[in-house]
Amino acid sequence: MSPQATGSTTGTELLVAATLRLKSVGVENPSGDARILLAFALGVDRSRLTLILPDEVLPEQAEVYGRAIEARAARQPVAQIIGHRAFYGRDFIVTGDVLDPRPDTELLIEAALAAPFDHVLDLGTGSGCILLTLLKETEGTWGVGTDLSHEALDVARTNRAHLDLDGPAVLRHGSWYDALDQDDGLNRFDLIVSNPPYISQDEMAQLDPEVVNWEPHMALSPGGDGLDAYREITAQALAHLSERGRLVVEIGKDQGAAVSALFLAAGLNGVEVLKDLNGHDRVVVGRAAQPAS
Template sequence: MTTGAQALAAAVVRLRAADVPDAPRDARRLLAHAMGIAPGRLTLALHDPMSSQALADFEAAIARRASREPVSHITGTRAFYGRDFSVTSDVLDPRPETETLIALALEEPFDSVLDLGTGSGCILLTLLAERPEARGLGADLSDAALAVAQQNARRLGVEADFIRSDWFAAIDGQFDLIVSNPPYITEAEMADLSPEVLHEPRMALTPGGDGLDAYRAIAAGAGAYLRPGGRLMVEIGAAQGPDVAGLFKAAGLGEVQVHPDLDGRDRVVSARARTAKT
């Protein structure tokens, strides 16, 4: 019988041969998934014989990872802000950098939040889980993405509404907080993306051109959907801070700021709807 340790060693060799970054980490994560145990308990089970089903599942998972499919697509989940979210190839994979937006949004109270391009729902549902008294609406142009977001709402036990909308096109009402992690990769940058990223939906990665089209749409519409003094926060690419800040200022928004992530790279641009006095 093959033990977990033997299967793991062979898998690491195979992933390294496929140039998979951090092959040992990914192999351990996939082995734990195939064995149906928490990753933190894997060490305790490494010397146990694997069942034929677990071994077959692990070998299939390693084959998928060797073809550079993301681990989250193989396991079906991705951790974000302390919670596990279901993910598929229909949504952008939640990333640690986006937690910067969450932390900034939670610095002030809000009763209502709109998430544009909600994808997996990780931003909206995290904010509502942290502020359960608030109400929230997630909008996306992809029906498949909305289905994943609704699944995550059920998974987390979070109340939220979802709507198919091209940015603000189908949105009614005003909100204390509008958030978005829109597609922002430029067309020129697409060729340099890792194979893993290219498994994600193109419409969630790039609008084409200079990567700023989504910010233009958000800047143009946000003023009508923010309550006086309401906040707008968007994730950006590391080089886009000045351009996005300029779009928000040109749209008449106030208190425009560019915020870095934990690595010191520009990550979020925030702005506030002006009040009658300002």
């Protein structure tokens, strides 16, 4: 039975057919994705789905579900289909113009929150999930997010309004530090964070279809060895950090040594590489001054 079947169809029947459809095209978690998309099509919380699976589904709901399953079968990410992704306990709007927030990036949030700050700069803000999360997790802070993509900034503005952060969060268009206005005083920060494009040109061909076919390449890879963004970010970091400011960046799993070397070459101190739950290098932290002993 197709998930687009009409007539008297229960949620269970739709779910079984959808799971088989997704499994047939190699989706990694066909059952889980089918359940998320069914809850979306029915307009219910996922926690209630099991209770209502035996119920008949309206034809218009089945049609919505069928379209969602076919989009997933084409390997469109679930977050893009339903329009949002949970990140650090909050929902963020997601479109094809921004990266889908990933659980690994929550380690960057933890590292950033490990010391107090008043002013934060998020380079390549995308959906704004990093900047806005940091501002929601701290009181009395403000920050600037920069991005070269107008479309990404539109998504960030929507998320900013949704989280009631129009005052504390400033969004600027431009490349890295070039987006800062040197005349308005918003150019030195206690904390600079970034999840920049870091996938090498050779690695791009190895990415899952959900990533390479549906997410913005500008946010995934700078080309070459994948380190160009770190070269630019570190080179100007000390000029934009306060006396005891910190730079915190997400990295690829094999980039710990190379990015640490760039931090040190730029004059940053106390450089640390933090590992994610899988034991991979994931975040590099550096400081403008030596940490107190």
